[in-house]
Amino acid sequence: MLTVDEALDRILAEARPLPGIATPLDETLGRVLAESLTSDIDSPPHDKSMVDGYAVKIGDLDQEEVELQVNEEITAGQVPTLEITAGTASRVMTGAPVPVGTEAVVMVEQTEQVESDSGQRVKVIRQQLDPGAHIMAQGTSIRRGDQVLQAGTRIRPLEIGLLAEIGQTCISCVSIPRLAVLSTGNELVPAGDIPAAGQIRNSNGPMLSAQARRCQADVVSLGIARDDREELEQRIAVGLDADILVLSGGVSAGVLDLVPAALAAQGVTEVFHKVELKPGKPLWYGQADRHDRRSHVFGLPGNPVSSLVCFELFVRPLIDRLAGRSRSGMQSRQAQLKGHFQQRGNRPTFHPAYYEHVGQGASVEPVRWQGSADQRALTTANCLAYFSAGQREFTPGSAIPVFLFEAEDD
Amino acid sequence: MLTVDEALDRILAEARPLPGIATPLDETLGRVLAESLTSDIDSPPHDKSMVDGYAVKIGDLDQEEVELQVNEEITAGQVPTLEITAGTASRVMTGAPVPVGTEAVVMVEQTEQVESDSGQRVKVIRQQLDPGAHIMAQGTSIRRGDQVLQAGTRIRPLEIGLLAEIGQTCISCVSIPRLAVLSTGNELVPAGDIPAAGQIRNSNGPMLSAQARRCQADVVSLGIARDDREELEQRIAVGLDADILVLSGGVSAGVLDLVPAALAAQGVTEVFHKVELKPGKPLWYGQADRHDRRSHVFGLPGNPVSSLVCFELFVRPLIDRLAGRSRSGMQSRQAQLKGHFQQRGNRPTFHPAYYEHVGQGASVEPVRWQGSADQRALTTANCLAYFSAGQREFTPGSAIPVFLFEAEDD
Numbered sequence: 001m002l003t004v005d006e007a008l009d010r011i012l013a014e015a016r017p018l019p020g021i022a023t024p025l026d027e028t029l030g031r032v033l034a035e036s037l038t039s040d041i042d043s044p045p046h047d048k049s050m051v052d053g054y055a056v057k058i059g060d061l062d063q064e065e066v067e068l069q070v071n072e073e074i075t076a077g078q079v080p081t082l083e084i085t086a087g088t089a090s091r092v093m094t095g096a097p098v099p100v101g102t103e104a105v106v107m108v109e110q111t112e113q114v115e116s117d118s119g120q121r122v123k124v125i126r127q128q129l130d131p132g133a134h135i136m137a138q139g140t141s142i143r144r145g146d147q148v149l150q151a152g153t154r155i156r157p158l159e160i161g162l163l164a165e166i167g168q169t170c171i172s173c174v175s176i177p178r179l180a181v182l183s184t185g186n187e188l189v190p191a192g193d194i195p196a197a198g199q200i201r202n203s204n205g206p207m208l209s210a211q212a213r214r215c216q217a218d219v220v221s222l223g224i225a226r227d228d229r230e231e232l233e234q235r236i237a238v239g240l241d242a243d244i245l246v247l248s249g250g251v252s253a254g255v256l257d258l259v260p261a262a263l264a265a266q267g268v269t270e271v272f273h274k275v276e277l278k279p280g281k282p283l284w285y286g287q288a289d290r291h292d293r294r295s296h297v298f299g300l301p302g303n304p305v306s307s308l309v310c311f312e313l314f315v316r317p318l319i320d321r322l323a324g325r326s327r328s329g330m331q332s333r334q335a336q337l338k339g340h341f342q343q344r345g346n347r348p349t350f351h352p353a354y355y356e357h358v359g360q361g362a363s364v365e366p367v368r369w370q371g372s373a374d375q376r377a378l379t380t381a382n383c384l385a386y387f388s389a390g391q392r393e394f395t396p397g398s399a400i401p402v403f404l405f406e407a408e409d410d
Numbered sequence: 411m412l413t414v415d416e417a418l419d420r421i422l423a424e425a426r427p428l429p430g431i432a433t434p435l436d437e438t439l440g441r442v443l444a445e446s447l448t449s450d451i452d453s454p455p456h457d458k459s460m461v462d463g464y465a466v467k468i469g470d471l472d473q474e475e476v477e478l479q480v481n482e483e484i485t486a487g488q489v490p491t492l493e494i495t496a497g498t499a500s501r502v503m504t505g506a507p508v509p510v511g512t513e514a515v516v517m518v519e520q521t522e523q524v525e526s527d528s529g530q531r532v533k534v535i536r537q538q539l540d541p542g543a544h545i546m547a548q549g550t551s552i553r554r555g556d557q558v559l560q561a562g563t564r565i566r567p568l569e570i571g572l573l574a575e576i577g578q579t580c581i582s583c584v585s586i587p588r589l590a591v592l593s594t595g596n597e598l599v600p601a602g603d604i605p606a607a608g609q610i611r612n613s614n615g616p617m618l619s620a621q622a623r624r625c626q627a628d629v630v631s632l633g634i635a636r637d638d639r640e641e642l643e644q645r646i647a648v649g650l651d652a653d654i655l656v657l658s659g660g661v662s663a664g665v666l667d668l669v670p671a672a673l674a675a676q677g678v679t680e681v682f683h684k685v686e687l688k689p690g691k692p693l694w695y696g697q698a699d700r701h702d703r704r705s706h707v708f709g710l711p712g713n714p715v716s717s718l719v720c721f722e723l724f725v726r727p728l729i730d731r732l733a734g735r736s737r738s739g740m741q742s743r744q745a746q747l748k749g750h751f752q753q754r755g756n757r758p759t760f761h762p763a764y765y766e767h768v769g770q771g772a773s774v775e776p777v778r779w780q781g782s783a784d785q786r787a788l789t790t791a792n793c794l795a796y797f798s799a800g801q802r803e804f805t806p807g808s809a810i811p812v813f814l815f816e817a818e819d820d
Contacts, residue, residue, distance in 0.1 A: 077597030161617030164601035187487030207571030407817025
């Protein structure tokens with residue numbers, strides 16, 4: 001039987017980021033650049049003033065106090081028309097271009113306006129300014145033609161600001177992986193129905209869809225298929241249009257477990273069945289290649305805990321890989337075990353648990369539930385605690401690896 | 411001048427979660443429950459088998475080996491029709507209801523099918539089973555009428571599974587805050603345009619919109635308003651339909667700073683102007699009350715760093731509060747300063763910086779940029795490093811509080 005790492009290696013072996021697709025700027029948040037981008041502008045586009053003040057010649061500041069003739073006033077968005085020469089200054093606002101001939105900008109706080117018959121004048125006291133003081137030179141931040149963003153970069157609000165600055169409004173981003181979810185089982189009815197005797201509502205389907213949406217997959221729900229070979233095959237055929245097809249139920253050893261046969265009939269080749277893992281041992285994984293496009297197919301065990309665990313351990317890293325994200329899967333941490341944990345069987349266990357970070361320390365407490373279908377108890381979990389095979393007893397205070405469902409601040 | 415904490419207190423003083431709105435189950439991910447929810451079912455809905463096996467009377471297992479008459483086979487979704495009596499058994503699949511009279515379920519691995527003339531029979535070896543072994547009793551996880559989810563809960567995939575199980579397909583969730591972004595300034599052109607002399611592209615607008623989307627706000631872009639009183643007032647009037655109106659630019663001391671006057675004319679009352687903070691000192695905040703609904707209005711300084719910092723420190727916690735999230739704002743950490751940092755002026759500084767968590771330690775390195783409009787350098791930041799007022803020199807290795815833009819695994 002494959003180990004968890006071996007199984008994941010098989011899944012990711014040939015998985016590559018999906019092709020790029022043109023994406024409007026305001027839909028790029030969280031996406032990954034499929035191409036490197038260069039700037040079509042210098043930034044700043046002109047020598048610009050970083051303060052409200054007066055553009056001057058440095059030589060004019062040598063005297064105890066000097067009155068300069070004010071040529072003009074330049075606000076952001078305007079263009080200077082007059083050159084700065086000895087004895088003259090121009091009023092400039094923050095962000096505005098400074099005139100030709102400017103050597104430095106004096107902050108407005110160190111000046112005083114003077115009204116006179118010969119137009120506006122400004123009084124400036126003696127000060128030592130370096131050439132270029134309070135000026136940001138053209139192209140300091142970006143030179144036209146610079147490569148400013150690399151393919152593979154994940155786009156945050158800061159990158160969106162930069163994309164706007166360099167005039168990119170339609171950007172090639174790695175396509176969003178499409179994922180189809182198909183729940184199987186005669187006992188299932190949709191969440192909106194009232195279950196008859198022997199029936200239960202389909203909770204796995206909505207949970208798996210939400211797990212996939214949290215990883216920014218584009219989710220298609222294929223509803224519930226009866227344990228009927230023809231119905232299964234029809235829905236599987238539709239699901240194979242997606243990059244990933246996730247089936248829930250129908251892969252353990254019961255009499256009605258038709259899923260592997262239905263998948264084979266639809267051209268899905270088994271890569272592995274069963275993993276050294278608890279819960280989730282019956283996991284099935286296969287691939288179908290059609291028209292140069294691969295579909296990855298997962299058959300997840302039907303109980304909610306197995307389903308949750310298998311998705312996080314195996315499906316999530318694949319979504320991340322296809323989406324072009326460099327980090328993938330769950331964030332891991334070490335935490336101190338609260339209470340005892342007793343391991344049954346000899347498979348490594350990923351047990352839903354509650355992780356808490358307090359001050360410098362972190363603790364983890366396995367969720368105690370009544371059975372594998374205890375959805376209510378499961379909602380108290382925020383991570384999987386990992387208990388390695390071979391060891392039976394884990395004592396309070398043991399250091400345990402945990403894998404967080406969500407980033408720590410959620 | 412207000413401190414950062416005082417300013418935030420004024421903003422949040424009367425801010426409450428928005429009213430609930432009916433939301434389809436598959437749109438509830440990340441939302442917050444506006445009402446507590448009770449279950450309309452027992453879970454499990456029947457005494458159910460947790461394994462594939464045979465439902466039996468315990469007394470029948472006392473002998474070295476016994477052959478039992480098999481009444482029927484019950485798969486998940488079926489209903490038992492025959493009672494278990496001494497000497498009989500029924501085949502049950504995982505999840506299926508067990509028949510009336512069942513005392514325990516024997517795992518299929520410990521049985522052997524026997525063909526006989528008198529119908530199907532099963533051979534069972536002696537074993538000690540407690541009453542109820544391998545059975546999950548009706549209502550163990552949830553009793554009908556139990557309150558299973560509390561108002562205020564943030565909905566993750568696990569909660570979506572539970573909502574589906576209890577039949578909730580249209581759920582009252584706290585409304586999504588609506589946020590309008592208006593950029594101001596004669597120098598600005600849209601990202602899709604080629605800037606003429608003296609002009610720059612509007613990068614703040616797209617960045618602020620993305621910052622708001624990252625907090626799951628519903629964003630309306632109002633484009634760019636010239637520094638023109640009438641145009642500003644028209645756009646502000648539209649923006650006041652949102653829960654939050656964010657203006658970028660027009661609140662520092664330049665000659666064309668018309669924004670506060672235009673806001674006052676539109677019935678927005680100033681709550682404060684200026685905060686003891688670097689960058690971001692010119693922050694303006696006011697409120698407008700119309701038809702029992704409050705709009706929060708922020709005038710952010712126009713340079714990208716101030717704009718970024720003010721959004722994260724003041725707007726983000728307000729979005730979180732209106733959205734009903736209990737934790738709000740940025741995640742904080744301690745980290746060791748890399749290199750020297752010199753504080754100018756006497757305001758506390760929130761400096762864009764790069765935080766790195768390696769092994770047990772964490773480091774932070776302030777971004778070095780060429781000026782307040784250096785969008786390119788800014789993209790190397792993933793946090794704000796906090797340098798308290800009063801101290802001028804921070805030496806390498808100093809412990810510095812940092813505030814992360816995104817949860818640590820992003």
